[in-house]
Amino acid sequence: MPGSGRVPVAGAELAGRPVDPAVVPRAVAGMGGVREVVWRNELGGLTFLLDEPERFVKWVPTGLPLDLDAEVVRLRWAARFTPVPTVLEAGADDEGAWIVTHPLAGRSAVDPRWLDEPLTAVRAIGAGLRAMHDALPLDGCPFDWGVPRRLAVADAREGGRSPERAALGEPPPVDRLVVCHGDACAPNTLLADDGSWLAHVDLGALGVADRWADLAVATYSTLWNYGPGYEEPLLDAYGVAPDPARTDYYRRLWDAT
Template sequence: MTSGRLPIAGAELAGRPVDPAIVPHVVQGMGGVREVVWRNELGGLTFLLDEPERFVKWVPAGVPLDLDAEVARLRWAAPLTPVPTVLEAGADDEGSWLVTHPLAGRSAVDQRWVAEPLTAVRAIGAGLRALHDTLPVEDCPFDWTVEARVAAADAREGGPSAERAALGPPPPVDRLVVCHGDACAPNTLLADDGTWLAHVDLGALGVADRWADLAVATYSTIWNYGPGYEEPLLDAYGIAPDPVRTAFYRGLWDAT
């Protein structure tokens, strides 16, 4: 690949971008690039490589996305729950990268599952419950509580924001779990039979109230499938709606 440009189809913001992607030099050196499978809002790209098949997540230098944090979380979680296996990680002047072994499933926003939204949201709910029930809070070294998230946002932005101040105090904790940290629909993988298979993108994984994940997971059903799928997700998880906690954690998500 001499030009370093790879045409890809996709959507606005996070998703498969519509414009050609510049393949970073380090990724070009890893082998043939089959496709670009994702672009996040910060310009990070995820590539699928051939021979052997691997995924490479790459982020440009200077963006507030810490792949070292994701490496640490993946390595901690991998013996306990289905997540990608880290093969390699590194950084240079252009950016940083994370190489993982591919998993067999398809994202919950693959066109197959967008066409079967009830199947997708039920798998997301079941997978989130499995994650929360499996990962041990007492052994988790990572913090995703309200206080930790607000402090990180304040440090990143040079001080508190009016939006975060307007949230007020958090509601009482329902149940502390090890949260995914970005439980949006694309980060659940489904097997071909429509069941939950694995989770990806665990860069913010940490201990928090389970509603920090549930509020975002249900939020994302609106973006990815349309209205009417929040309660089926909660039913699959095994919990009743909680409007107060949902509103607070969605506000925190938007503010941080």
């Protein structure tokens, strides 16, 4: 690592992936050579790719409303049933907290290769989300991502209910309860080289909810990442018809929380 502690960041796309250099936290620098910063989330958390051996480090600065302990517990639970990163270690210091995971062989659905093949990407996202929903067992799942829980967490974090949350109204009747991913945006699906779904990452909000809580966000993110025209192919690959009412509600809930 250069003495400056700065490394190049992968090309920008939406909520993260800036092109400016990033300062490597002390804890991450102490783990070995940093090849690049592969992602920056909307709140400023960073994901680093380390060399020798290859590992990923998800790091968040102190003070962000991101609970990596909760993600570790969810990853370890979900790993028994569906492909997700293997947690190698986790820790925290005065600068922030981190999770170290074993690398997976796939590429994010927003990797430049798949941005050039958006129909392949969205079909894999839909198929992968259906596979996850079918694989994760409701019975015994200890995590909740239902509407009351999400609203309560957001209200507690912000010290009261925002006008956007107050205006949501009652949620639509549940279509089908599943264990949801909790952040089913396109970047969190990994694809194999043949274009098939491989695995999911970033499971910090995983929990039981209506499947449309995931589907509304997954289709929403096709607009951000690929442009119009890819929502229905994703739903076709999942195996469900469009549901405008549930999609509208869960997108508004996503924006408000």
